[in-house]
Amino acid sequence: QQQVKQSPQSLIVQKGGISIINCAYENTAFDYFPWYQQFPGKGPALLIAIRPDVSEKKEGRFTISFNKSAKQFSLHIMDSQPGDSATYFCAATRTDSWGKLQFGAGTQVVVTP
Amino acid sequence: AAGVIQSPRHLIKEKRETATLKCYPIPRHDTVYWYQQGPGQDPQFLISFYEKMQSDKGSIPDRFSAQQFSDYHSELNMSSLELGDSALYFCASAKSRDNSYEQYFGPGTRLTVT
Numbered sequence: 417q418q419q420v421k422q423s424p425q426s427l428i429v430q431k432g433g434i435s436i437i438n439c440a441y442e443n444t445a446f447d448y449f450p451w452y453q454q455f456p457g458k459g460p461a462l463l464i465a466i467r468p469d470v471s472e473k474k475e476g477r478f479t480i481s482f483n484k485s486a487k488q489f490s491l492h493i494m495d496s497q498p499g500d501s502a503t504y505f506c507a508a509t510r511t512d513s514w515g516k517l518q519f520g521a522g523t524q525v526v527v528t529p
Numbered sequence: 530a531a532g533v534i535q536s537p538r539h540l541i542k543e544k545r546e547t548a549t550l551k552c553y554p555i556p557r558h559d560t561v562y563w564y565q566q567g568p569g570q571d572p573q574f575l576i577s578f579y580e581k582m583q584s585d586k587g588s589i590p591d592r593f594s595a596q597q598f599s600d601y602h603s604e605l606n607m608s609s610l611e612l613g614d615s616a617l618y619f620c621a622s623a624k625s626r627d628n629s630y631e632q633y634f635g636p637g638t639r640l641t642v643t
Contacts, residue, residue, distance in 0.1 A: 459634035515629035
């Protein structure tokens, strides 16, 4: 059973556009929410992460929005570039439980030129 | 910056054979995680180690075992391989118990069982 639900499954966006990926969780004990970027045949790379005590975190073109009451968080990729084409996974974990990551199902993002 | 090293990168085995996957964490990282990723799926947690002791266990088959050595590298041993074991196996490392949630993944080992 997927503890973190991620949508959409795939996304096509034009170069310069905004990619938005959404995730929802049920376990209120989760207190660390990272996003990973994975290219085919490569390992997931930690992109950006957020804790529940902040509602938004921005790093370059990547922004996480967090809604604690709704138990939802999202990744926004601004000014999407063809090099952003990858699979993005949201994840969640409890920082007091050895950090075992629960991943969402992943979103395949394709940025067209 | 040094990253997580995994070897081998690709491995082909036949059913019922044994495989050993190795993971070398980022220097000064003492926590290691193993994940299994099937085709088109998300990574699934298998097992983790902190300071050479098993810290947590996920959906790891009894045919699999793992350990962490004194130099913090870890090995995942898989016996009686089945076709369904074909997957990408990732190792991730974290700096310490207090930062165990901030995990950095290696490039993975692609295991194909024929």
